[in-house]
Amino acid sequence: MADIILVVNAGSSSIKFCGFDAAGAEPRLLLKGQVEGLFTEPHFKVANAAGDRSEENRWPSGTEIGHAGAIRYIADFLRDHREGHSLVAVGHRVVHGGLEFGAPTVVDHAVLERLGRLVPLAPLHQPHNLAPIRVLLEARPDVPQVACFDTAFHRSQPEAAQAFALPQEITAPGVRRYGFHGLSYEYIASVLPRLAPEAAAGRTVVAHLGNGASMCALKGGRSMASTMGFTAVDGLPMGTRCGSLDPGVILYLIDELGMNARTVEDLIYKRSGLLGVSGLSSDMRVLLQSDDVRARFAVELFIYRIGRELGSLAAALEGLDALVFTGGIGEHATLIRDRVCRQAAWLGIELDTAANEVDGPRISTESSGVSAWVVPTNEELMIARHTFAVTSAGLA
Numbered sequence: 001m002a003d004i005i006l007v008v009n010a011g012s013s014s015i016k017f018c019g020f021d022a023a024g025a026e027p028r029l030l031l032k033g034q035v036e037g038l039f040t041e042p043h044f045k046v047a048n049a050a051g052d053r054s055e056e057n058r059w060p061s062g063t064e065i066g067h068a069g070a071i072r073y074i075a076d077f078l079r080d081h082r083e084g085h086s087l088v089a090v091g092h093r094v095v096h097g098g099l100e101f102g103a104p105t106v107v108d109h110a111v112l113e114r115l116g117r118l119v120p121l122a123p124l125h126q127p128h129n130l131a132p133i134r135v136l137l138e139a140r141p142d143v144p145q146v147a148c149f150d151t152a153f154h155r156s157q158p159e160a161a162q163a164f165a166l167p168q169e170i171t172a173p174g175v176r177r178y179g180f181h182g183l184s185y186e187y188i189a190s191v192l193p194r195l196a197p198e199a200a201a202g203r204t205v206v207a208h209l210g211n212g213a214s215m216c217a218l219k220g221g222r223s224m225a226s227t228m229g230f231t232a233v234d235g236l237p238m239g240t241r242c243g244s245l246d247p248g249v250i251l252y253l254i255d256e257l258g259m260n261a262r263t264v265e266d267l268i269y270k271r272s273g274l275l276g277v278s279g280l281s282s283d284m285r286v287l288l289q290s291d292d293v294r295a296r297f298a299v300e301l302f303i304y305r306i307g308r309e310l311g312s313l314a315a316a317l318e319g320l321d322a323l324v325f326t327g328g329i330g331e332h333a334t335l336i337r338d339r340v341c342r343q344a345a346w347l348g349i350e351l352d353t354a355a356n357e358v359d360g361p362r363i364s365t366e367s368s369g370v371s372a373w374v375v376p377t378n379e380e381l382m383i384a385r386h387t388f389a390v391t392s393a394g395l396a
């Protein structure tokens with residue numbers, strides 16, 4: 001029987017959850033699970049920390065259980081496996097903290113209302129991040145809930161990296177580049193000193209390639225620039241998001257094709273990216289197995305854009321010591337890493353093919369001027385650490 005911190009990480013295509021024992025000096029993992037492929041081929045799996053007790057469930061291909069269905073499934077699972085544990089805090093990934101929230105925050109009704117105003121800035125995430133908080137605020141008002149923001153880690157960026165070239169009256173209230181996947185980058189920055197001490201102290205680009213994908217330039221472990229901006233639709237093409245787009249295209253869609261804000265939103269967030277270009281799937285696994293010429297082009301474009309952004313971020317860092325791959329694609333797609341590294345030979349990256357085949361951790365040769373790595377991310381551990389710190393501080 002233990003005091004448990006529950007962590008909920010709602011991404012665009014998955015909900016990940018973990019239970020941590022809150023008794024020690026650091027949160028200790030007890031159980032880890034996820035429902036992934038929420039809109040393509042849902043797959044639930046859960047395991048205890050030792051990995052010797054696990055359960056799985058798969059839904060047929062084409063089933064869309066969405067975030068609400070997945071949360072209900074996870075809540076039922078947790079209720080059935082409570083084993084007398086007592087819930088002492090819940091930590092949530094909340095994608096957008098806006099101008100106001102730059103650090104993990106205990107959520108009450110007033111904070112929840114303010115976070116709700118950011119829904120238009122993260123329509124694929126924020127509603128699903130806030131929904132379980134709202135339900136728990138009603139059901140368990142005694143349990144503190146901590147919102148941990150994807151945007152917070154990027155607040156260290158220089159002013160120019162956060163700015164748009166728009167008039168002050170527009171930018172001052174908060175129209176600026178925020179950057180996302182901050183919990184993932186913060187975790188990578190926390191393990192890098194052990195893996196690659198020189199690079200950790202120097203200049204690293206981290207490529208978080210999942211259903212949402214972004215890249216971040218780190219100097220001495222602090223965020224200096226990122227490919228995502230005001231919203232999580234900017235930067236790289238993603239599963240269903242277009243990434244960087246000439247703003248003139250939006251005007252054209254409205255003026256010439258008769259679209260309105262909602263149809264444009266649906267297009268750039270849900271029908272573009274790998275799905276839109278391939279006409280086949282948002283799932284990289286499906287595209288990599290396909291011979292279809294459009295699927296190949298979608299993968300090609302993804303790799304090309306990563307290379308362009310890598311050059312831009314290396315310029316922001318004035319050089320490069322290491323490249324790190326993480327996220328569902330970054331951790332598992334050997335071919336994508338292979339192609340990105342070869343394309344970046346001009347920067348001094350020399351791929352170790354054999355190491356890349358087995359997912360690293362180091363995938364560059366000994367003589368490579370810039371080292372390359374595969375580091376599985378752990379947003380849930382970051383959330384647990386923040387939740388632990390904030391609630392212990394609150395109780396002290």
Ligand SMILES: Nc1ncnc2c1ncn2[C@@H]1O[C@H](COP(=O)(O)OP(=O)(O)O)[C@@H](O)[C@H]1O
Pocket residue numbers: 011012013014036209210211212239282283284285286288327328329332333334
């Ligand atoms: N073995 C694999 N090979 C290639 N791509 C993979 C593999 N496993 C997962 N992926 C891809 O990772 C992406 C999901 O990444 P993930 O980080 O879990 O998503 P989210 O952004 O929802 O958190 C999907 O495009 C999926 O196809």
Ligand SMILES: CC(=O)OP(=O)(O)O
Pocket residue numbers: 010011012013095125150180181210211212213232
């Ligand atoms: C911010 C974002 O895109 O998150 P995810 O990768 O989980 O969709």
Ligand SMILES: [Mg+2]
Pocket residue numbers: 011012210211212
């Ligand atoms: Mg994610």
